[in-house]
Amino acid sequence: MRSFLLPSFFLSLSLPSTLVSACLYKREDPTLPPYTYAGETGPLRWHNLTVDGKNFPYRKCATGKQQSPIDITDAVPLAVNTTTTFPPSGEFTIEDNGHSIEVTPRKPDDYKSVLGGQVYKLSQFHFHLSGEHRLRQEPFPLEAHFVHTKLDDEKKLAVIGILFDLVDTGAGDALLQSIYPKLDGLQKPVHGKREKKEKHGDALEVQMHSVNNIVDNSHIRSYSGSLTTPPCSEEVSWYVVEEPLAITVKQFNKMRKIIKFNSRVTQNDYANPPKENLLALCERA
Numbered sequence: 001m002r003s004f005l006l007p008s009f010f011l012s013l014s015l016p017s018t019l020v021s022a023c024l025y026k027r028e029d030p031t032l033p034p035y036t037y038a039g040e041t042g043p044l045r046w047h048n049l050t051v052d053g054k055n056f057p058y059r060k061c062a063t064g065k066q067q068s069p070i071d072i073t074d075a076v077p078l079a080v081n082t083t084t085t086f087p088p089s090g091e092f093t094i095e096d097n098g099h100s101i102e103v104t105p106r107k108p109d110d111y112k113s114v115l116g117g118q119v120y121k122l123s124q125f126h127f128h129l130s131g132e133h134r135l136r137q138e139p140f141p142l143e144a145h146f147v148h149t150k151l152d153d154e155k156k157l158a159v160i161g162i163l164f165d166l167v168d169t170g171a172g173d174a175l176l177q178s179i180y181p182k183l184d185g186l187q188k189p190v191h192g193k194r195e196k197k198e199k200h201g202d203a204l205e206v207q208m209h210s211v212n213n214i215v216d217n218s219h220i221r222s223y224s225g226s227l228t229t230p231p232c233s234e235e236v237s238w239y240v241v242e243e244p245l246a247i248t249v250k251q252f253n254k255m256r257k258i259i260k261f262n263s264r265v266t267q268n269d270y271a272n273p274p275k276e277n278l279l280a281l282c283e284r285a
């Protein structure tokens with residue numbers, strides 16, 4: 001599965017690669033339209049982006065019926081048999097991929113999780129600012145997405161969403177503390193350029209013990225949703241952890257400078273889903 005990390009791997013596949021590459025936030029594919037978080041290429045227009053005026057590779061962003069993120073309420077079922085057994089700390093690489101700060105384990109095989117009784121392994125984690133899922137309508141300043149692929153079927157995706165809440169005392173969560181010193185040196189990719197894999201990211205040691213701890217000790221709500229980025233593909237199993245981790249004002253301000261804003265609009269009401277995605281309904285009105 002090392003090849004999973006190679007950009008050339010994505011080029012050699014057609015449809016599934018679109019799903020996987022976007023989900024994993026790899027270097028932008030020049031054959032796909034660039035997307036942003038504002039204006040004409042922002043979330044309300046993703047479904048209508050095209051490079052040739054004929055193909056709309058992100059149409060699911062409007063026509064999908066199980067889109068993410070959502071407001072997490074008591075209507076969303078509690079997850080069963082869900083745990084992470086990550087090494088307490090380990091070697092990762094970190095990069096600014098143009099949409100987020102993405103952190104990739106050097107040895108994904110060491111980062112297994114049981115999610116809803118199925119065994120997965122961690123591909124990478126990245127951040128959204130503001131947080132994408134709401135918790136009973138409350139927004140959070142930051143959310144980390146731990147993107148997993150199923151051990152026996154790598155096309156099946158599951159994501160653990162962990163929220164961060166601002167604190168005015170302490171040093172912030174250990175994971176954030178461990179990536180903080182690297183944040184200043186990250187270079188953004190040039191759109192349309194594929195770099196060699198060796199050049200991706202800086203090496204660093206990341207503390208993961210607080211992730212194991214919060215996953216084991218918090219309520220986790222699980223639902224079937226989508227990627228929150230184009231192409232908004234569905235059948236992503238979500239595990240949203242209710243108890244937040246801590247982020248200091250200093251950490252938040254630094255991440256805000258780098259990530260800017262990369263949070264998708266809240267999607268359908270889980271308890272009362274419309275027959276169509278809200279965006280598709282709006283377009284027709």
Ligand SMILES: *[C@@H]1O[C@H](CO)[C@@H](O)[C@H](O)[C@H]1NC(C)=O
Binds near residue numbers: 048050053
């Ligand atoms: C969608 O894109 C097409 C082609 O680029 C454009 O003609 C059309 O006006 C767009 N529709 C909306 C609703 O933005």
Ligand SMILES: *[C@@H]1O[C@H](CO)[C@@H](O)[C@H](O)[C@H]1NC(C)=O
Binds near residue numbers: 081116117
């Ligand atoms: C949880 O899932 C794992 C992996 O499928 C399985 O081995 C284990 O027996 C399950 N435990 C419970 C309590 O269901």
Ligand SMILES: [Zn+2]
Binds near residue numbers: 126127128145228
């Ligand atoms: Zn994400």
